[in-house]
Amino acid sequence: MDPSDHLFRRESGxxxxxxxxxxxxxxxxxxxxxxxxxxxxxxxxxxxxxxxxNPAAWLMTTAKNRALDVLxxxxxxxxxxxxxxxxxxxxxxxxxxxxxxxxxxxxxDDLLRMMFSCCHPRLPEETQVxxxxxxxxxxxxxxxxxxxxxxxxxxxxxxxxxxxxxxxSKKLFDxxxxxxxxxxxxxxxxxxxxxxxxxxxxxxxxxxxxxxxxQEAMRLAGLLREHPLASTPATYALSALMCLxxxxxxxxxxxxxxxxxxGHQDRSRWDAQLITEGExxxxxxxxxxxxxxxxxxxxxxxxxxxxxDVEDTDWATIVSLYDQLMAIRPSPVVxxxxxxxxxxxxxxxxxxxxxxxxxxxxxxxxYPFYHAALGEFELRSGRGVVAREHFQSALTLARNPTERxxxxxxxxxCELATAVRQ
Amino acid sequence: xxxxxxxxxxxxxxxxxxxxxxTMQKWMAWMKELGEKGHLKNQGQPLEHSGKLVKGQxxxxxxxxxxxxxxxxxxxxxIEARDLDQAVELSKGCPILEFDGAVEVRPIMKLSM
Numbered sequence: 001m002d003p004s005d006h007l008f009r010r011e012s013g014x015x016x017x018x019x020x021x022x023x024x025x026x027x028x029x030x031x032x033x034x035x036x037x038x039x040x041x042x043x044x045x046x047x048x049x050x051x052x053x054n055p056a057a058w059l060m061t062t063a064k065n066r067a068l069d070v071l072x073x074x075x076x077x078x079x080x081x082x083x084x085x086x087x088x089x090x091x092x093x094x095x096x097x098x099x100x101x102x103x104x105x106x107x108x109d110d111l112l113r114m115m116f117s118c119c120h121p122r123l124p125e126e127t128q129v130x131x132x133x134x135x136x137x138x139x140x141x142x143x144x145x146x147x148x149x150x151x152x153x154x155x156x157x158x159x160x161x162x163x164x165x166x167x168x169s170k171k172l173f174d175x176x177x178x179x180x181x182x183x184x185x186x187x188x189x190x191x192x193x194x195x196x197x198x199x200x201x202x203x204x205x206x207x208x209x210x211x212x213x214x215q216e217a218m219r220l221a222g223l224l225r226e227h228p229l230a231s232t233p234a235t236y237a238l239s240a241l242m243c244l245x246x247x248x249x250x251x252x253x254x255x256x257x258x259x260x261x262x263g264h265q266d267r268s269r270w271d272a273q274l275i276t277e278g279e280x281x282x283x284x285x286x287x288x289x290x291x292x293x294x295x296x297x298x299x300x301x302x303x304x305x306x307x308x309d310v311e312d313t314d315w316a317t318i319v320s321l322y323d324q325l326m327a328i329r330p331s332p333v334v335x336x337x338x339x340x341x342x343x344x345x346x347x348x349x350x351x352x353x354x355x356x357x358x359x360x361x362x363x364x365x366x367y368p369f370y371h372a373a374l375g376e377f378e379l380r381s382g383r384g385v386v387a388r389e390h391f392q393s394a395l396t397l398a399r400n401p402t403e404r405x406x407x408x409x410x411x412x413x414c415e416l417a418t419a420v421r422q
Numbered sequence: 423x424x425x426x427x428x429x430x431x432x433x434x435x436x437x438x439x440x441x442x443x444x445t446m447q448k449w450m451a452w453m454k455e456l457g458e459k460g461h462l463k464n465q466g467q468p469l470e471h472s473g474k475l476v477k478g479q480x481x482x483x484x485x486x487x488x489x490x491x492x493x494x495x496x497x498x499x500x501i502e503a504r505d506l507d508q509a510v511e512l513s514k515g516c517p518i519l520e521f522d523g524a525v526e527v528r529p530i531m532k533l534s535m
Contacts, residue, residue, distance in 0.1 A: 006439075006440060006443070007443060008439035008440060008442055008443035009439045009440050009443070011439075012439040036437060039439060039442045040435065040442075042442075042446070043435060043442055043445060043446050043449075044468040044496060044497065045468055046446055046449075046450070047446060047449035047450060047453065047468070047497075048453075048465055048466055048467055048468050048497055048499075049465075049467075050450070051450070138439040138440070139438075139440070140436070140437055140438030140439070140440070140441070142438065143438055143440065
């Protein structure tokens, strides 16, 4: 088995989803125990007898047999999925029903059901994302905490609360109900967007984790695209932006692991296949009336992904796209990126003016790249001493060693520039 | 060459699917290496953690487990090694040790007349 193939993690999400469908959402913890059991069994048996030919199927069958055991043992004592009760109660229908529920196409629906259930309106967005990562992507609480650079205790509390709301919601989200489906879909898209962003812009020092988060978001977005009600233009746009951003991930760090700015990235290391896929999805997103933030962001990502270099980039169009984005979904980070794009188009002084004009810049005060942007424009304007101060502020906010190293290099560049001028 | 029995005891695994997968891959790599070096006489079997204990002249039957969870034998492997020292040395590569488990190394008694 290829170690980069996260078989256990992937199957964990699939098994928990189908088991929760059968055992009922109030039995989420029981479903998780059954999955844990299946993994323990795999571990014990495979280490002596080697891997089975189809490990995923082996795990599923083990989980299915455990579920049958539980259902037979407990069916008089407790209730399982209410809508399935009459099928699970009789020995005549139990096994065939469970068999049917474990069919591949049924599991696809279970994953979607779980994805929508995780985006319960009573849960804050950050909890929705954490739940998805934990339940659907098979990250342990410790791993989710690591990815979000949060303490284990805080993440345990967040996920625990999320599970409680989920278990208390009595039944899983009904994906057959078209109106509810359309109503919840934007929340699901948003959570996937945030999951992707956590990987792409997040604080995790481990570039492998960043890539994994992005890949998980892309995988889940793929599930949305496969469902007739979920494959909306916004879903295609969301998928496109993930591909077009994701394509640039391999270029963000150079061969010695140092962070590179857009202008200095080796663009030949960008993933051409992902760019092509992003373009295909972007085309598919261009139907209907809706212009979502995902459309606009995907268009910006496409402009960057297809430009030969920073000079060749069509900054005028990018600025107008950021204007649109500010109109659809304003945020301090969008305002920051817009100001940087204006600076690229109209010069550093103008860029500085825009940066300072951001209305709620205080919300950016703790974001290292706001200070870094100020420093960069100051440096280009020839004010090395001021630039150095901004980079110094950024350095105190750096979230990991890679960012720290990058900012130290910028500080060195400021010092060099100042020395040359004197 | 002499034969030795490895008895694997305890070894709690992490609840993270990713970690469990990594543990399994370590086990398979370790077994493979033992095999390639010609030390694997029989890779053995895992044992269920449940069972019965039949004891004494009264033949009283009780339910397992027969020891604390951390001491329960979870499986065995038959090894070929030069001597006890080498068998012990080889056992140090066992991934169970990373999880607070233990390998009991027992020489198979030689039938010398």
